[in-house]
Amino acid sequence: xxxxxxxxxxxxxxxxxxxxxxxxxxxxxxxxxxxxxxxxxxxxxxxxxxxxxxxxxxxxxxxxxxxxxxxxxxxxxxxxxxxxxxxxxxxxxxxxxxxxxxxxxxxxxxxxxxxxxxxxxxxxxxxxxxxxxxxxxxxxxxxxxxxxxxxxxxxxxxxxxxxxxxxxxxxxxxxxxxxxxxxxxxxxxxxxxxxxxxxxxxxxxxxxxxxxxxxxxxxxxxxxxxxxxxxxxxxxxxxxxxxxxxxxxxxxxxxxxxxxxxxxxxxxxxxxxxxxxxxxxxxxxxxxxxxxxxxxxxxxxxxxxxxxxxxxxxxxxxxxxxxxxxxxxxxx
Numbered sequence: 001x002x003x004x005x006x007x008x009x010x011x012x013x014x015x016x017x018x019x020x021x022x023x024x025x026x027x028x029x030x031x032x033x034x035x036x037x038x039x040x041x042x043x044x045x046x047x048x049x050x051x052x053x054x055x056x057x058x059x060x061x062x063x064x065x066x067x068x069x070x071x072x073x074x075x076x077x078x079x080x081x082x083x084x085x086x087x088x089x090x091x092x093x094x095x096x097x098x099x100x101x102x103x104x105x106x107x108x109x110x111x112x113x114x115x116x117x118x119x120x121x122x123x124x125x126x127x128x129x130x131x132x133x134x135x136x137x138x139x140x141x142x143x144x145x146x147x148x149x150x151x152x153x154x155x156x157x158x159x160x161x162x163x164x165x166x167x168x169x170x171x172x173x174x175x176x177x178x179x180x181x182x183x184x185x186x187x188x189x190x191x192x193x194x195x196x197x198x199x200x201x202x203x204x205x206x207x208x209x210x211x212x213x214x215x216x217x218x219x220x221x222x223x224x225x226x227x228x229x230x231x232x233x234x235x236x237x238x239x240x241x242x243x244x245x246x247x248x249x250x251x252x253x254x255x256x257x258x259x260x261x262x263x264x265x266x267x268x269x270x271x272x273x274x275x276x277x278x279x280x281x282x283x284x285x286x287x288x289x290x291x292x293x294x295x296x297x298x299x300x301x302x303x304x305x306x307x308x309x310x311x312x313x314x315x316x317x318x319x320x321x322x323x324x325x326x327x328x329x330x331x332x
Contacts (some may be wrong), residue, residue: 013128030068032060032095032287035088037107039100040076042228044141044272045259047120048099051276052283059284074103076228081106089114097121098138100228100296101129103178108136119284121279124176124226124273126296137278139297141270142180142225143255145187147301148223151268154324155251157221159299160192166221167250169237171229173199180225180255203233206240208328216247222252224264231259238263242316249316260307261332265318268306270299 009032016061034056038045052073060067074080075325076253085107088096096111096118100103104120111118120138131138132286147161168184170177185193196213198205213219222241230237232256241249241263251265260267278297285291306324309332313320325331 005079009201029066031065032067032080033091033093033307034067034069034283035084035093035096036069037081037084037088037096037098038071038073038101039081039098039103040228041073042232044122044226044256045099047258048276048279051273052097052121052280053276055277055280056283059280060288063288065175065288078102078106082110085089085110085152088291089116094287095119097279097283100126101131104131104136104138105129106143110135111135117283117284119274119279121174121285122226122270125179128179129175135294137282139274139275140280140299141275142183142298143178144299144301145183147268147304148184148253148255149188150251151266151306152221152223154321155253155266157321158220160189163218164193164220165192165194165216165218167216167219168193168195169209169222169224169230170197170200170227171200172194172219172230173200175278177225179217181282184223184225189244193223198230200229202237203229205242206233206236210240210244213250214248220250222250223258224252224254226255231256234259234262234264238312249318251313251316251318257305257307260309260330263312264309265313265316266306266324268304270303275299307332 036049038049056067060296072084074084080101089110096107096116097331098107098120099122101123115273118136122161124142126132126140152166153159156164170181181195196209241252254264254267255269257267257269282293306328307330308320308328
């Protein structure tokens with residue numbers, strides 16, 4: 001798939017709504033050009049991108065090859081994702097790397113029409129999102145849910161049952177969150193994972209949901225999946241948990257490691273830089289070895305990291321089990 005090409009670099013300042021186009025001179029020193037489309041400016045994607053770039057650069061260098069990256073961020077705008085994907089197609093990039101379900105779904109038809117391989121990263125449910133095809137594959141961030149049950153049970157000091165339940169706080173029209181809810185319920189005793197949802201753009205409803213959670217004495221912890229709307233407002237979630245119901249401040253477990261420092265108590269989850277690196281391995285095999293993977297990458301229990309936040313636990317009056325603290329990958 002190696003070829004010479006003239007590449008027009010596009011700088012899309014999506015965060016401020018400015019789009020600028022500038023021509024780049026032909027540079028024959030690059031063997032491959034990769035278009036990177038990040039769906040939003042969130043910690044997970046900001047870790048996955050360099051993880052992908054560093055790993056692919058390393059793999060290419062070992063083969064005496066050079067790779068160029070064109071990075072664009074859609075800032076959560078679906079239409080911008082389509083625009084960026086079309087720009088990449090017009091530039092005849094060798095491969096698109098997309099981060100996030102929405103951005104990947106927007107880019108896939110463009111990649112398919114242009115015949116450009118698409119590799120995605122940090123996708124909770126690529127099958128359900130329709131992202132597994134003969135031109136797209138990648139690295140899933142879907143957690144082995146048994147590990148999440150184990151973490152929750154260790155944290156609350158009890159097996160999940162009718163008197164020891166967990167609130168699942170999520171956005172009801174976020175496909176990744178809905179899929180995570182179903183997967184967690186499937187491996188938990190019936191009725192122990194209790195949904196508390198808000199609609200898209202419904203952050204004003206979080207206060208009422210914390211009131212509802214506090215009113216149920218059987219709920220001993222809160223679990224938040226890889227839900228960009230809610231984790232993007234973790235300070236609000238933290239404040240509500242600390243101050244809305246002072247007598248019912250609960251440990252919050254999140255599915256995103258970077259969110260722990262911002263107000264959660266624990267996370268046993270994917271290293272997003274490693275997820276990006278796994279996607280780079282796939283991209284390298286497609287571009288250099290002409291090998292298409294038999295299936296997308298999925299994380300295993302052995303690949304997960306454990307972050308805990310002792311400061312937050314002390315603030316809400318919760319004691320993290322000593323054994324959990326002893327094996328933590330990182331402590332805040």
